[in-house]
Amino acid sequence: MRQNPARRAALLDAAIEVLARDGSRGLTLRAVDKEAGVPIGTASNYFDSRDTLLTQAGARVYERLIPQDVTIEEQMSTAEGTEGFLRLMRETIGRVSGFRTGYLALLELRLEATRRPELRKVLTERVRADMDDNVARHLESGLPGDAVSVRLLQLAFSWLILEQLTLPDIFTDEERDTLITEAVIRLTAKQVL
Template identity: 65%
Template sequence: MVRRNEERRAALVDGAIEVLAREGARGLTFRAVDTEAGVPAGTASNYFANRDHLLTQAGARVYERLQPDEATIARQRASTGDRETYAVLMRELVGRISDFRTGYLALLELRLEATRRPQLRAVLTEQVRADLEANVAYHEESGLPGDATAVQLLYLTLNWLIVEQLTLPDVLSEAERERLVTAAVERMTTSPPHAG
């Protein structure tokens, strides 16, 4: 019974992500989540104490689903530590996030909602900070070029590139996006010349 409850909870949270992406935070109701998850009316209210609880669970689930699988991580760890490899990894990252379009759009909705909900803001802040710190630590261990600042700058740059791709996909072509990711990696991992 516990496993079934965990599966149902995951289905409800995934349903909440879909509702957030499609209808925004204002459209997120227990009834809408029940409908999206294909469960009887009233089910979501049995799993989540209130709407805030559902919002915070949705935020955590987006990050959980965006994590690369074990095969991708193993391949990344076995790759060489040059700029081209780094650019490939970043293009794959943009692709993986873009493939989970509803998750990223839901995350944008959650970020906007977090400006009005301190508890949600705290949860998202903790998750994003932990994710960024993990990315910096992974980068430092991997031997890829660049430092922590380069990782942070790429994080900020690629996030907006992804927003552009998901919300206004015709602004840049796929080839232009790939070229920009490669250029960002190259420029942010090249040490500036030292002033003499």
């Protein structure tokens, strides 16, 4: 297998575009070659099978979705209290929604993972690590809310992003912002049972 990291990344980025546009059934090595604008057969030099391509595309989506450590540190250093947390959540939702093809490709990959154990393993590890990192950063920051609140927000916002990308007319921008605001306020408020 070829080892040019830049070419491999470009092919995986092309795979993400194909997944988002054509679904998992449309993802072939030839389709990736065409999307990347490289000679036919190039992808097969980097990926020994479609399964390998799917698995590596799943990892690549997360490489592109998760901000760099410097960005995370900057965001966390300016987030304080409920307002800071709310600003952080709006930015996160905007960033993830802004990578539309990546998120749609990830949805295709999640469906495909129900049939492919190796892909399921990669996605499970990445999603769990992402969630654990979010919880740890949140708890270290002193922002309001606990680990359960962070997990609930991540799950709720994942579906809100799905609605925004697939059926954008369900909510107006104002309604979406109200939902984000209320989710943060309600899930981070101290409640007495």
